[in-house]
């Protein structure tokens with residue numbers, strides 16, 4: 242009997258993980274075909290940041306080579322995006338014009354970078370996104386011809402782009418709409434410490450700032466488009482810059498699904514087994530919306546891949562649920578960790594521990610005697626331990642506020658290191674200042 246045909250649209254990180262999970266469970270169940278819009282085998286998108294910074298080469302971040310697909314009898318069509326789906330007769334058409342029929346179909350189309358309307362309107366050379374290997378090529382093609390680059394967005398992606406461009410020898414300014422950096426992961430105090438560390442590395446910041454407009458000019462008489470020359474901010478500041486990397490967020494890539502009649506809101510709507518509104522059509526990764534949640538980090542995608550692999554391999558029901566995520570910044574020399582909640586509210590309690598001399602800051606947030614958030618800057622050794630406590634929702638009543646001093650202290654090993662001030666720094670053995678209290 243012929244095997245059922247499974248087609249996956251999108252050859253990104255979620256697809257790679259799903260393939261691994263399916264092969265682990267039952268490598269013989271399906272004939273598998275993958276369509277990728279990018280002209281590459283599967284690579285670790287997370288590592289684009291070290292590639293931009295010159296710390297890694299593009300070929301070092303390949304996770305599933307073309308050879309890997311061949312070895313596992315998976316047909317890969319790279320550089321050939323799917324452009325239409327006829328759900329009633331279970332067929333799809335790709336850009337090259339070929340049509341394929343499927344038994345089971347998976348959307349793994351990821352997300353698109355959000356571009357501000359002011360950037361879309363001006364059509365200048367040198368306004369770029371930072372999402373894929375082609376973006377890196379476009380950015381690198383400009384780097385050698387300019388002195389200054391601007392990054393729009395002070396989130397994880399924007400700061401990693403800024404660091405990469407700085408490592409390429411450019412002067413870099415980051416424009417950020419909020420009042421502090423990583424305002425979706427850090428509280429203002431940690432955001433300020435991060436800013437100081439990045440400023441010490443030569444990156445400049447314009448906070449609470451927005452772009453009013455971009456200006457360009459023709460570089461050569463033969464140019465058909467103008468090149469970016471200046472950015473004017475809403476406070477009137479003008480930046481002379483030859484490159485603007487836009488990193489203000491992503492939005493789920495669900496256009497094809499929507500055009501095919503699948504229920505979509507901000508992303509492709511899926512249930513807790515990653516099924517879309519249509520039978521035999523599933524979705525995972527950043528293209529999805531689960532309840533009110535959309536996704537921007539890989540950890541939930543790994544859970545989705547495991548759930549969907551079980552479903553496709555007819556294994557007992559595992560169900561997807563949204564869990565707290567931990568984030569780190571990939572800028573060498575900066576230790577930063579954030580998981581769960583990071584801002585105070587009237588229902589929570591927080592404990593803060595600071596060691597300004599050593600640039601160490603720790604904040605833990607508790608709710609109903611359980612740890613619900615951790616922000617660590619400068620000393621992150623205990624990050625994973627805090628994250629486990631957040632995930633397990635262990636009652637930590639007796640440990641508050643000791644928990645702030647880290648695992649070794651709470652296990653009793655660090656008592657000997659108590660400082661005269663009565664506090665201990667398990668990472669630096671320097672005196673710390675401690676603040677606790679209900680927040681309001």
Ligand SMILES: Cc1cc2nc3c(=O)[nH]c(=O)nc-3n(C[C@H](O)[C@H](O)[C@H](O)COP(=O)(O)OP(=O)(O)OC[C@H]3O[C@@H](n4cnc5c(N)ncnc54)[C@H](O)[C@@H]3O)c2cc1C
Pocket residue numbers: 250251252253254255256276277278279286287288289290321322323324349350351352371372373398401494497525526527528536537538539540542569571
């Ligand atoms: C620079 C950078 C750094 C990051 N760092 C981190 C990090 O440190 N930690 C973390 O957790 N996350 C990080 N992320 C986010 C992480 O990379 C994403 O969460 C992850 O890649 C999403 O996987 P995905 O498969 O859903 O989407 P993608 O990996 O984007 O893959 C989707 C693929 O589908 C293709 N596609 C779209 N439409 C079609 C079509 N019609 N036909 C065929 N193919 C199509 C796209 O071209 C793309 O190749 C980072 C992202 C970037 C860009």
